[in-house]
Amino acid sequence: MPMDPIDIVEGRVAVLDRSDVDTDQIIPKQFLKRVERTGFGEFLFYDWFRSGEIELEAHPILVTGRNFGSCSSREHAVWALKDYGFDALIAPSFSDIFFTNCTKNGLLPIVLDEDRCKAVAGAGEARIDLDDQTVNCAAGVFHFEIDEEIKHRLINGLDDVAMTLQRAEAIDAFEADGRADRGPVTTAL
Amino acid sequence: MPKNLFEKIWEAHEVDDDLIYVDLHLVHEVTSPQAFDGLRLAERPVRRPDKTLATADHNVPTDGTPAARLIADSLSRVQVEALETNCEEFGIPLYSLGSERQGIVHVIGPELGATQPGMTIVCGDSHTATHGAFGALAIGIGTSEVEHVLATQCLVQKRPKTMRILYRGKLGAGVSAKDLILATIGRLGTAGMRGHAVEYAGEPIQALSMENRMTICNMTIEGGGRAGMVAPDETTFEYMRGRPGLPDDFEAAVERWSELPSEDGSSFDTEVEIDAGELSPMVTWGTTPGMVVQVTDEVPDPERLDSPADRDSAERALAYMDLRPGTPMTEIPLERVFIGSCTNSRISDLREAAAMIDGRRVADDIRAMVVPGSAQVKAEAESEGLDEVFQSAGFEWRGAGCSMCLGMNPDILSPGERCASTSNRNFEGRQGAGGRTHLVSPKMAAAAAVKGHFVDIREWT
Numbered sequence: 190m191p192m193d194p195i196d197i198v199e200g201r202v203a204v205l206d207r208s209d210v211d212t213d214q215i216i217p218k219q220f221l222k223r224v225e226r227t228g229f230g231e232f233l234f235y236d237w238f239r240s241g242e243i244e245l246e247a248h249p250i251l252v253t254g255r256n257f258g259s260c261s262s263r264e265h266a267v268w269a270l271k272d273y274g275f276d277a278l279i280a281p282s283f284s285d286i287f288f289t290n291c292t293k294n295g296l297l298p299i300v301l302d303e304d305r306c307k308a309v310a311g312a313g314e315a316r317i318d319l320d321d322q323t324v325n326c327a328a329g330v331f332h333f334e335i336d337e338e339i340k341h342r343l344i345n346g347l348d349d350v351a352m353t354l355q356r357a358e359a360i361d362a363f364e365a366d367g368r369a370d371r372g373p374v375t376t377a378l
Numbered sequence: 379m380p381k382n383l384f385e386k387i388w389e390a391h392e393v394d395d396d397l398i399y400v401d402l403h404l405v406h407e408v409t410s411p412q413a414f415d416g417l418r419l420a421e422r423p424v425r426r427p428d429k430t431l432a433t434a435d436h437n438v439p440t441d442g443t444p445a446a447r448l449i450a451d452s453l454s455r456v457q458v459e460a461l462e463t464n465c466e467e468f469g470i471p472l473y474s475l476g477s478e479r480q481g482i483v484h485v486i487g488p489e490l491g492a493t494q495p496g497m498t499i500v501c502g503d504s505h506t507a508t509h510g511a512f513g514a515l516a517i518g519i520g521t522s523e524v525e526h527v528l529a530t531q532c533l534v535q536k537r538p539k540t541m542r543i544l545y546r547g548k549l550g551a552g553v554s555a556k557d558l559i560l561a562t563i564g565r566l567g568t569a570g571m572r573g574h575a576v577e578y579a580g581e582p583i584q585a586l587s588m589e590n591r592m593t594i595c596n597m598t599i600e601g602g603g604r605a606g607m608v609a610p611d612e613t614t615f616e617y618m619r620g621r622p623g624l625p626d627d628f629e630a631a632v633e634r635w636s637e638l639p640s641e642d643g644s645s646f647d648t649e650v651e652i653d654a655g656e657l658s659p660m661v662t663w664g665t666t667p668g669m670v671v672q673v674t675d676e677v678p679d680p681e682r683l684d685s686p687a688d689r690d691s692a693e694r695a696l697a698y699m700d701l702r703p704g705t706p707m708t709e710i711p712l713e714r715v716f717i718g719s720c721t722n723s724r725i726s727d728l729r730e731a732a733a734m735i736d737g738r739r740v741a742d743d744i745r746a747m748v749v750p751g752s753a754q755v756k757a758e759a760e761s762e763g764l765d766e767v768f769q770s771a772g773f774e775w776r777g778a779g780c781s782m783c784l785g786m787n788p789d790i791l792s793p794g795e796r797c798a799s800t801s802n803r804n805f806e807g808r809q810g811a812g813g814r815t816h817l818v819s820p821k822m823a824a825a826a827a828v829k830g831h832f833v834d835i836r837e838w839t
Binding site: 262282376 | 496
């Protein structure tokens with residue numbers, strides 16, 4: 190799917206000071222039954238919000254703890270965060286599948302070390318420049334690393350299916366070479 | 379240069395830079411509807427329906443509901459019916475409710491012989507690593523990637539790092555594959571394998587059945603790993619023999635697959651060694667799979683943890699689990715027992731559990747259920763009389779599905795209920811809002827059902 194391009198994310202910072210926040214907390218399973226990509230924001234952190242355990246303003250930036258988005262592959266977690274209002278996440282680390290899911294939906298995941306995450310959280314406001322790869326806040330200007338291909342796709346809001354289909358010749362050649370002959374013919378099972 | 383198992387599979391599937399060909403795409407109802415919508419919007423076909431296979435599992439009621447249109451919960455019904463419509467429209471084979479091949483996606487792939495060594499397999503489900511037990515590279519993906527694979531049969535993927543976890547020694551009696559992987563996650567942490575394709579190796583792994591290897595690979599994601607793998611061997615080929623999805627010339631395939639194991643001298647980015655002989659039956663006490671101790675231990679004291687973040691997590695976990703530091707794990711009273719899930723619902727899991735309870739009764743205050751992983755496992759268990767063993771002991775014997783592993787169907791915990799579960803995640807609310815989950819092996823769960831609390835099954839007679 191094409192996504193909204195990201196260049197600058199600027200504004201106030203919401204803080205969730207917890208590590209290992211799993212996708213079951215971000216969007217509990219009872220809300221995975223929708224067949225659309227929209228409308229998940231109201232179910233974000235459903236149990237924690239309802240119990241009053243945490244409160245999060247829908248600011249553009251969320252700073253959180255290490256290993257954010259662990260475990261389940263549910264992209265609904267990303268849809269919920271985005272729908273709620275976040276455009277960028279900053280954490281010391283993200284779970285692999287969750288990180289990938291963010292980059293397919295125009296939600297910018299930024300890895301900064303723990304001290305810098307705290308500094309951004311403390312500053313309360315920040316300006317993220319994806320092209321420059323910097324987070325600028327009252328505590329300083331912090332550089333972050335991001336894969337070039339991911340950056341290119343995010344800045345241009347590109348649909349990665351369309352991008353891969355531009356390489357269809359390589360896929361055709363792979364199949365024509367007999368290299369794609371492994372595995373069952375599922376339609377003949 | 380000598381190559382490891384991962385490198386051989388990766389290199390055989392590189393279509394282009396960071397573009398990997400997918401040999402089998404498994405699909406289920408929860409993570410696919412938005413992907414099919416994306417295809418329709420862009421007017422794209424499914425490139426290889428003949429390399430795609432679907433089943434309904436997460437939403438399936440385990441009460442014997444025979445068809446999607448009869449599912450009582452309307453949202454679940456819509457989701458399974460959407461899968462049926464999508465598979466029909468795009469020509470994808472589907473085993474939905476009522477099919478004798480329906481079941482948890484990670485159970486039916488292997489049992490159909492669709493999961494084979496040397497393949498790349500993806501599924502919109504983080505427990506896809508299960509299939510790595512056959513020496514396949516199996517990766518869990520999100521819905522956007524599901525759409526991408528449907529449209530292109532390829533996955534955009536950076537080459538992960540490799541890790542080998544080499545187990546030494548021998549698993550003790552009563553210590554199972556589930557204990558081995560729980561102990562491994564306890565040691566490495568829930569992000570300890572992040573960014574890695576992990577090969578589980580060593581004699582203790584080679585000695586395990588395929589079902590046990592699947593249990594281990596299954597929980598790779600709980601350690602943060604991208605994929606878990608075990609080298610294929612005679613045990614693998616013996617398990618596969620006679621299954622429907624195999625190549626016509628099976629023996630020739632076995633010869634090819636025998637070339638897959640990591641070569642002597644091949645290297646890994648990260649190496650870990652664990653003495654399997656030192657492991658005990660394990661029980662989780664907290665709200666991540668890494669919060670785990672031996673059954674003979676006590677509930678740990680957060681004060682003894684070094685980092686403030688760990689202390690904070692442990693304190694919150696204990697509050698949620700309603701546990702006090704210093705309580706022996708064997709004195710925690712249980713209310714529910716669940717034997718099932720893509721981690722532990724295969725025939726050998728059920729046999730192991732049944733052997734523990736033969737002739738005994740479920741404790742008075744316990745509600746215990748067994749949920750076979752597939753319609754085929756259910757039929758096989760019934761042909762062996764396991765359903766009788768469980769039911770006469772007081773267990774409920776249910777239909778195939780994900781059931782109480784994740785509470786997307788009517789099987790859930792009530793708030794505050796405490797459950798010994800053979801599943802893979804003990805997150806807050808995972809098995810139902812407010813529910814408290816302790817992860818254990820099938821034998822440990824069966825024994826806990828009989829006693830009403832955890833027991834050291836090494837003393838079970």
